[in-house]
Amino acid sequence: MTDTDLIQQIREIVGDRGVLIGDDVSSRSCDPFRQVPAESPVIVRPASTEEVSQVVTLCHRLGQRIVTHGGRTGVSGGAYASSTEIILSLERMHRIEEICPTTQLAVVEAGVTIEALQNAVAEHGLFYPIDLNSKGTATVGGTIATNAGGNRVLRWGMTRQNVLGVEAVLADGTVVSAMNRLIKNNTGYDLKHVFIGTEGTLGIITRAVVRLVPAPASQTVAFVSVADNDALLALLLRARRLSILSAFEVMWPDYYDLVASSGTDRRPVEPGQGAYILIESMGYNPELDQQVFEEFLTEAFEAGVIVDAVTASSNKQIADLWRVREGAEIIVKEMxxxxxxxxxxxxxxxxxxxxxxxxxxxxxxxxxxxxxxxxxxxxxxxxxxxxxxxxxxxxxxxxxxxxxxxxxxxxxxxxxxxxxxxxxxFLPEHKQPGEMVMMRRLRSALDPDKLLNHDVLF
Missing domain, CATH: 3.30.70.2740 (Alpha-Beta Plaits)
Known part of the structure; x- marks a missing residue:
C-alpha cells in the first residue's frame, strides 16, 4: 500500500482536521533542544479514544508502525519518527472531562497540558502536583507514559503516585479502560501500571484519572549557598525535617556561574561557593509556615551550614528565584x-x-x-x-x-x-538479565510485531 492510500484510509477515520502532511509534518521538531524534523509521511490527530482505536486497528492490519506524540518535550528521543512510521499525535484530545473537589480527582484526555490542568483545578481550590519546567507544553498522557517527575517529587511523588486510572489502546486496537477512581482497589491486576513509565511501548494512553491535592495556601522560597558537599548534605537532612518541604533544588558551580553571568539578572547570591540551593515549602497555614521556615534557616545559619541566603517576600521574587534554577534556555544558548x-x-x-x-x-x-x-x-x-x-x-x-x-x-x-x-x-548494562527477559516477554505478549514506538527502550 502506498503512503497516499494509507493516508486516505486514515482521513476517512479522523477527517481532514485529523491529518497533517508535507511541510506541516517536516516543520515539527521531535526534540525540544535540537532540530530533529519528523520524517514521517503523516501526522494523525484523532479526536477521541474511538478514533485512536480505529487508526491503530488499521495500522495493525497493515503492519504499519506508529510513533505516539504528546507535547514533544521528551529529551530521550522517544518522539523521533522515521519515514516508515506514522505519527499519532494526541494534541486534539485536550478535554478536561471532570474535576471533583469532593474526591479530589480529575478525569482528563491525554492531550491536556499540565499547565492547563493546573489552571483548571486551581479554580476549585485544588492543585495537580506534577510540576515541570515544560508544563505549558508537556501533556498528561506523555508524562504518564514516561512516569515524569519534576520539581516537587520529594513532597508528592512521581507521576505514578498521582494517577488512579488510565484508558489505553493496545497495538491491535483493543481499548483497555482501567479508569479506576478509588484509592483502595485490589480487584485483580492494577493495569494502569502496564502503561505508566513504559514509554508508549505497551499501549497508547488516551485518558486518565489523576489525583489532586488541596491548593497550598503558602509558598515560601529561599535561595542559599553552602561551602561544600558536607554542608549540602547537612542542609538536606535539616530540610527533610520540614513537613511542608516541597522542593530542594541544587545547582553546582558550573551551572550557577553560567546562569549568574548570563546577563539575565539571575544572581541572587555571590558566586564562589560549593553549591547553591533553592529551598521551597508549601503549606496550609501561612503565618505558621513562614515562622517554621524562618526558624529552619536561622538554625542552619547559626550551625554554620549556610554561607549566604536570600528569601522571597512576594510572588514576583519567588518567580525570580525559580528562574535561576530554570535556566535551560541559557544552557541551550551558551552550550x-x-x-x-x-x-x-x-x-x-x-x-x-x-x-x-x-x-x-x-x-x-x-x-x-x-x-x-x-x-x-x-x-x-x-x-x-x-x-x-x-x-x-x-x-x-x-x-x-x-x-x-x-x-x-x-x-x-x-x-x-x-x-x-x-x-x-545502555539499558542491558543497567538491568539484570532476568529483568530484560521479563520486559521483552511483556512487550511481545501485547505487541509482538513492535508496531508501537518500535525503536524505544529495546
Whole structure:
C-alpha cells in the first residue's frame, strides 16, 4: 500500500482536521533542544479514544508502525519518527472531562497540558502536583507514559503516585479502560501500571484519572549557598525535617556561574561557593509556615551550614528565584550542542559521582564544559555536557564516560526522562538479565510485531 492510500484510509477515520502532511509534518521538531524534523509521511490527530482505536486497528492490519506524540518535550528521543512510521499525535484530545473537589480527582484526555490542568483545578481550590519546567507544553498522557517527575517529587511523588486510572489502546486496537477512581482497589491486576513509565511501548494512553491535592495556601522560597558537599548534605537532612518541604533544588558551580553571568539578572547570591540551593515549602497555614521556615534557616545559619541566603517576600521574587534554577534556555544558548543527562544517584555519593564523571570526560575530550543541577531531595541530577562543535557526533562516547562513572556508584541512567531511543543501547548494562527477559516477554505478549514506538527502550 502506498503512503497516499494509507493516508486516505486514515482521513476517512479522523477527517481532514485529523491529518497533517508535507511541510506541516517536516516543520515539527521531535526534540525540544535540537532540530530533529519528523520524517514521517503523516501526522494523525484523532479526536477521541474511538478514533485512536480505529487508526491503530488499521495500522495493525497493515503492519504499519506508529510513533505516539504528546507535547514533544521528551529529551530521550522517544518522539523521533522515521519515514516508515506514522505519527499519532494526541494534541486534539485536550478535554478536561471532570474535576471533583469532593474526591479530589480529575478525569482528563491525554492531550491536556499540565499547565492547563493546573489552571483548571486551581479554580476549585485544588492543585495537580506534577510540576515541570515544560508544563505549558508537556501533556498528561506523555508524562504518564514516561512516569515524569519534576520539581516537587520529594513532597508528592512521581507521576505514578498521582494517577488512579488510565484508558489505553493496545497495538491491535483493543481499548483497555482501567479508569479506576478509588484509592483502595485490589480487584485483580492494577493495569494502569502496564502503561505508566513504559514509554508508549505497551499501549497508547488516551485518558486518565489523576489525583489532586488541596491548593497550598503558602509558598515560601529561599535561595542559599553552602561551602561544600558536607554542608549540602547537612542542609538536606535539616530540610527533610520540614513537613511542608516541597522542593530542594541544587545547582553546582558550573551551572550557577553560567546562569549568574548570563546577563539575565539571575544572581541572587555571590558566586564562589560549593553549591547553591533553592529551598521551597508549601503549606496550609501561612503565618505558621513562614515562622517554621524562618526558624529552619536561622538554625542552619547559626550551625554554620549556610554561607549566604536570600528569601522571597512576594510572588514576583519567588518567580525570580525559580528562574535561576530554570535556566535551560541559557544552557541551550551558551552550550549547544550538548548531551543531556538525567540520572539518579544515592545522595551520599552524588558529589563523588559528579567528580568521577568529569574525570572520565576530561580524560577523553580536550574540551569539556558541564552544567550540573537537579532535584537532590529525590536523588535526581541533570548534567549538560559540551565537548566541542562535534558534540552531537560524539554523543555515544560522552554517554559512555558518564554511565561508566554511574555504574561505579550503582546509579540509574534515567530518573524521569526515560530510555527513549537515545539510551536504548545502555539499558542491558543497567538491568539484570532476568529483568530484560521479563520486559521483552511483556512487550511481545501485547505487541509482538513492535508496531508501537518500535525503536524505544529495546
Amino acid at each position: 549547544s550542542p550538548f548531551v543531556s543527562f538525567d540520572i539518579s544517584v544515592d545522595v551520599r555519593h552524588v558529589d563523588a559521582f559528579v567528580d568521577r564523571a568529569k574525570q572520565f570526560l576530561t580524560a577523553n575530550f580536550e574540551t569539556v564544559r558541564t552544567a550540573t543541577f537537579g532535584h537532590l531531595g529525590d536523588n535526581n541530577i541533570h548534567i549538560a555536557v559540551h565537548v566541542g562543535p562535534d558534540t552531537t557526533a560524539q554523543e555515544a562516547e560522552v554517554e559512555r564516560c558518564v554511565f561508566r562513572a554511574l555504574r561505579e556508584f550503582e546509579g540509574a541512567i534515567t530518573a524521569e526522562h526515560g530510555i527513549g531511543q537515545t539510551k536504548r543501547e
